[in-house]
Amino acid sequence: MDQDRFQQAILKIDQLNQLDPNKEYFKGKEYPKELVYAMRMSDTLEQFQPQAKESLKIAARAQHIGRWKIDRHAYPMDRAGYLKWRTDLKKMHAELTRSILQKVGYSEEFTQEVSDLIQKKQLKKNEDAQTLQDVVCLVFLNYYFAEFSEKHTEEKLISILQKTWAKMSEGGRKAALELNLNPTSRTLIEKAIQ
Known part of the structure; x- marks a missing residue:
């Protein structure tokens, strides 16, 4: 693992999530909501599977990247509307992450792997997707x-x-x-x- 490139990717994910206008208190301090979520995802992955691959660590950190950009209320408030919103979110999370990974120099193959994880492709067949x-x-x-x-x-x-x-x-x-x-x-x- 190229530690410098990995840290750059995490930093850029966090920088984007710092733009979340929604706030949450965490350890007595106010933070952007999705930044807190991202930190909790990384911490939980570390506890649950300390030997996780680099692609899985990035997918966990980017799970909700930019989530506030697609408002739930822009969709019908029924099951079909909810599922459409979730699908659109997954695509957006994957695209935002893909862009970051390309900018910091990850290969197309690696970027695709992270994108597939974020979109939960092959959930019961891919061990990393199941871990996520x-x-x-x-x-x-x-x-x-x-x-x-x-x-x-x-x-x-x-x-x-x-x-x-x-x-x-x-x-x-x-x-x-x-x-x-x-x-x-x-x-x-x-x-x-x-």
Whole structure:
């Protein structure tokens, strides 16, 4: 791994995410929301799979790059609208990352690998894509689920947790059960996976 090139890529991803107008408090300080998400993705990947490949590390950091640029409210507020929004986001995340990787000198083959990971291509067949999916789920459960659960019914939360669980590998599920979650979140997960 060319450490200098890798650090340049991470820096450029973070610089773009620093432009997020949405803010979040993290360790007592206000940060751009997607920058916090990117740091949580990298930290979680490091804990979950310390030997992750360079392409996977970059894909994790860039998972939500520029996410605020495509507003959810620009799409119908139904399942089809949600899925279209998510598809458009994945394409945008991949394109923004591709541009950064090309600028810092990565090969087309490497850039394509990262792009495919971000778009979750061949999810159950590609081990790195599955690892990335596990990390996405772990970050959601660890950092966002408690607040998310305050806005939805138990029935809907259990359905979402079951879908989340289905996307995870056995290793991801084991890591999820080891998270230090609040009692309410833990109870909901237990109900969902019974």
